[in-house]
Amino acid sequence: MNDTLVDLAALLTKARQASRSLADTDRNGALRALAEQLGAEQEAILAANTEDVAAERARGSTAALLDRLSLSPARLAAMAEGVRQVAALPDPLGRVLDGKTLQNGLRVRKVTVPFGVIGMIYESRPNVTVDAATLAIKAGNAAVLRGSASALASNRALVAAMRRALAKAGLPMDAVQLIDSADRELVTELLAARGRVDLVIPRGGHALISQVVEHAKVPVIETGVGNCHVYVDAGADLAKAKAIILNAKVQRPGVCNAAETLLVHRAVAQAFLSEALAALAGHGVMLFGCPRTRAIYPAAQPATEDDWATEYLDLKLAVRVVDDLEAALEHICRYGTQHSEAIVTESLTSARRFQDEVDAAAVYVNASTRFTDGFEFGLGAEIGISTQKLHARGPMGLAELVTSKYLIEGEGQVRL
């Protein structure tokens, strides 16, 4: 049997049990209590976080990673405020998605209900622990959380506070549970727990997500990897194009909806690239260009096949001059990750063809790819950005954390 300290089977049984009553509880009241509790236990949480950060620093991690791991009173307060905002959102449960009365008199309704037990597997940032638990509970689901080993003490303190808040509010505390171990076998076990976990959502880098998808026998929603493109069409408004590529690359380069490759129609390449690439370089962006790009802007380094396929998540940008829209579409089809893609154009024909033919979660005309985000799209929350096509595509909010069932009422009808 499992010789770790965590008995995952028992944990999942408790999660299932807790999930059965959640829909009928005062979930919003519990979330407000949870926000309160994060404040009340601030000292313990920050002390635990200090441990994690010290250990990570001793391991020689980068300043960026240390920053992602660190909590502060201000960050905790922002997390609590986020919880209160979720409490104020409309209830995703009990919505009637469809309904009719059949000819035989049966009344059929399709209504939203919780999934049941949702597993979250994620990396470093401890705020995901609170986000994920909050959204799961709001949607009537029990959350089974598996954060990174580097944040274990922080996550332990956060989960302990959340469970105490649930208990105070009269909800089953097992609705939020942490897999309190760095043992990787437990992830494999979680991913194989068919019938005991209704959905697993991985959040993190390419390696984490691939590992989850490769091993999962339970339903999974893939999130996050974004090799996003901005294509500047012939006849584009070059001022708009420059503003859009600067925003898409520079405003926050480390996130999945940042642009990684700029494609430019050869008709505007000369006029656009000389100015735009200089501006990008002025913002510290390292440029990797195709031969035609380098003929116009020699300071760019030569782009390799790898550059087209890479999600830099950094101040780096690949640049390619293409013959036409068709070539841009082919490039995106070949290298894109179906996340967010943008065209800058004044042509209705080009805009329509780009939106029709690009197979991605979000397809933009004359706007930055950076808008692909649950809050920007007005979902009020975001549990991740789905880059697959089953159940959810693009930013996922509360509406994606529920499933449905058919309720049918009759007066003794039988099938003929």
Next chain:
Amino acid sequence: MNDTLVDLAALLTKARQASRSLADTDRNGALRALAEQLGAEQEAILAANTEDVAAERARGSTAALLDRLSLSPARLAAMAEGVRQVAALPDPLGRVLDGKTLQNGLRVRKVTVPFGVIGMIYESRPNVTVDAATLAIKAGNAAVLRGSASALASNRALVAAMRRALAKAGLPMDAVQLIDSADRELVTELLAARGRVDLVIPRGGHALISQVVEHAKVPVIETGVGNCHVYVDAGADLAKAKAIILNAKVQRPGVCNAAETLLVHRAVAQAFLSEALAALAGHGVMLFGCPRTRAIYPAAQPATEDDWATEYLDLKLAVRVVDDLEAALEHICRYGTQHSEAIVTESLTSARRFQDEVDAAAVYVNASTRFTDGFEFGLGAEIGISTQKLHARGPMGLAELVTSKYLIEGEGQVRL
């Protein structure tokens, strides 16, 4: 490399290529041509089917299996008629699911689009070959079909006819392809083809579905296994209850929405069981009862733990007397497969509690479980019945064979 005759990677590349243009073609016209072609090629199709049936008979298969495998002019005509009906259904593509204008002026629409490439893995019945291809094409998807080895000649003839019809109608013929081999490795390869197959739907028995879910690294929708219950509450209208359990068990015992266990509140057990079980026995149903059931109806055989967990798909029924609604809910939670569950009651409280607490795709009050069906629910089609919670739950029609994407239009907006 793969030493079979089927080059699955090449097949999937052709499917992807074909899928890219399907949405914009005359899919309904092509489906009408396809229906026509099944008639035109009737002779070749029936000859191929005769081969399959002869081989299966030589293998000593049951009459039921031979019947499922057999085609006839009448069955082919019914298949063609089914295709024409699908052609007449509303287009599932291009529906705007959600839309708004954000404060920054961005216009956001969430519209339905094809998945792309859908794999179907199924057993014996050759009509699934035509059904699956038809629904996939209607929804703008390419279909990659893997039927059973026993129907290979029939499927080959059907797919050849369908491909000729597509070509005639100006659609890419590679939108329908058969994995023309009995090699099981190809199924494993298909299930591992991440990024090349957007969705796999298995249709068949428990073993097939389990095998698919265990091996799949691509998105899968589980279908079909139904250990369905009818619960007769205290104070139920016993005439309704008798009609419902008879229908749910006897009308078509070999399908997933047939009832497998009857649960009866002890307050009505004596009055109900003596009459209802005699009626069921009169229809040839073999009964397996708990001790309290057998005290009332001694002709029932003793039920074992296995009986509660078994999907008989046969004229067999497990029967249990329970103390109350709570005990019925516990039994269903423990043994049910989240397919279809029914309560017979006159109590609004019981009805509501049953519908709230039973976690299943379809939850009935005073009606037979047999209604869980895409056609009965008015979907106009059915590709299977999902017993999982991701993307689709319950009967799946055309609306479940599409995904969505966000289309966003701006005038140069960037994120602040």
